[in-house]
Amino acid sequence: MQKVKVAATPLEKEQAMEIRRTVFIEEQGVPASIEMDANDATAVHFVGYQLEEPIAAGRIRELEPGTGKVERVCVLPEYRGQHIGVLVMQAMEEHARTIGMNRLKLNAQSYAIPFYEKLGYAITSPEFFEAGISHHSMEKNIL
Numbered sequence: 001m002q003k004v005k006v007a008a009t010p011l012e013k014e015q016a017m018e019i020r021r022t023v024f025i026e027e028q029g030v031p032a033s034i035e036m037d038a039n040d041a042t043a044v045h046f047v048g049y050q051l052e053e054p055i056a057a058g059r060i061r062e063l064e065p066g067t068g069k070v071e072r073v074c075v076l077p078e079y080r081g082q083h084i085g086v087l088v089m090q091a092m093e094e095h096a097r098t099i100g101m102n103r104l105k106l107n108a109q110s111y112a113i114p115f116y117e118k119l120g121y122a123i124t125s126p127e128f129f130e131a132g133i134s135h136h137s138m139e140k141n142i143l
Contacts, residue, residue, distance in 0.1 A: 002084050004091040007045035015054035016045040023074035030131040046091055048084045055079040058088045068096045070106040089119055093142050102143045110134040
């Protein structure tokens with residue numbers, strides 16, 4: 001059974017950070033100084049679980065009133081393709097709506113664009129590189 005929850009305790013926040021370390025720093029080679037940033041202190045973090053094991057993470061933060069930014073969405077390699085990423089995104093969108101956001105932005109790694117397009121996000125920028133990885137900005141109205 002899979003579930004996603006807001007990381008409300010120090011342990012849950014550490015679980016989210018550990019998943020991000022595994023995916024972004026170890027697997028993708030993103031420098032830790034870029035991956036772990038000042039926004040971690042104020043963002044709302046989410047953890048996805050398979051039974052009780054943490055396997056996915058993401059965070060959301062407010063950019064301006066009504067607009068949020070989805071960031072650091074990741075799933076441990078052995079659990080990809082099992083729809084936990086969709087559940088993480090749905091949980092973040094629902095949270096965003098409950099706190100008054102009506103639009104979400106994100107920077108998608110180019111290989112992940114089809115995943116976000118299936119969830120209703122549209123590309124809003126030309127290709128750019130972050131941490132040496134190809135990205136496109138995307139957004140979605142979530143009302």
